[in-house]
Amino acid sequence: MFRFRLTSGHVQVELIGNGRSARLPFQVVGPTTEVAFLEELIEERFGSLSLNPRELFTFLQQDPWVQEFFQQPQLVEGDLEAASEGSRSFTSQTLGNKLVEAGVLELEDLDRLLEEYRPFAATQRFGEFLRLNLQVSPQMIDLLLNPTLFDEQGFNEKRLGERLLELGAISAEQLEDALKEQLQRGGRIGEILAARGHISPTMARFFSEAKVNARGEIEYAASV
Known part of the structure; x- marks a missing residue:
């Protein structure tokens, strides 16, 4: 399981992915406006909310729109190194x-x-x-x-x-x-x-x- 947290003032949003595969379906949880904003950004970049956790976390760290509205993302749960390795070993x-x-x-x-x-x-x-x-x-x-x-x-x-x-x-x-x-x-x-x-x-x-x-x-x- 992976949990990423974004905060901005008194607002908190979490992105949660369950599973063990290299790509996981992520759910965005939080206030409706912020959830819709993040889902649109992610789907515009990747075409889906199912993606590699490391890939998603890096996006949250680097995307200028995310940076403008939120502080740096926090890894609440999960092993990003393992996720990154999993994405490399396709075979x-x-x-x-x-x-x-x-x-x-x-x-x-x-x-x-x-x-x-x-x-x-x-x-x-x-x-x-x-x-x-x-x-x-x-x-x-x-x-x-x-x-x-x-x-x-x-x-x-x-x-x-x-x-x-x-x-x-x-x-x-x-x-x-x-x-x-x-x-x-x-x-x-x-x-x-x-x-x-x-x-x-x-x-x-x-x-x-x-x-x-x-x-x-x-x-x-x-x-x-």
Whole structure:
């Protein structure tokens, strides 16, 4: 569990996250105005209230809007060093946590799927369950479980749009339309796809930065 506290005069706000995964859903608790203000800032920056605790704490320390209205954040509960280490070792995480960190699933969706998977746990692996139920594209599961195959196909050299298309995250038509908008208005292709609702901002960031290293492992560290 993580608890961060922000104070300003007589006002106090806490951000609380429960769980053990690298990314946690955080709840903002406090006066309505301050809660809405913080939630808007966090969602504008990260696209979600589910994120790595270290990443969130660093944001609270450095964001100029937070600094203007609040004193420096206090760590009330939790181990930020462990959270930071967890965000770096993507390879060691479970498939479910990888899907969340890659922005393929929201944490709430993962919890629901794990509950649905429970009756089949003795006979199926979680990845097989996801394939059979068409919850995640087979290509996406293959990448997260066996990145070496994609390294052989030049994954690191491909652009974001090519990666997402190959992984079944977007369609060729969606990519074509996004590229047309990019030519007309500029901007990053990941931001355009996210704004259109085709992918999450987390997925755009992840697949822009993820690499397959020489050991055949996905390397990704959330920027802080």
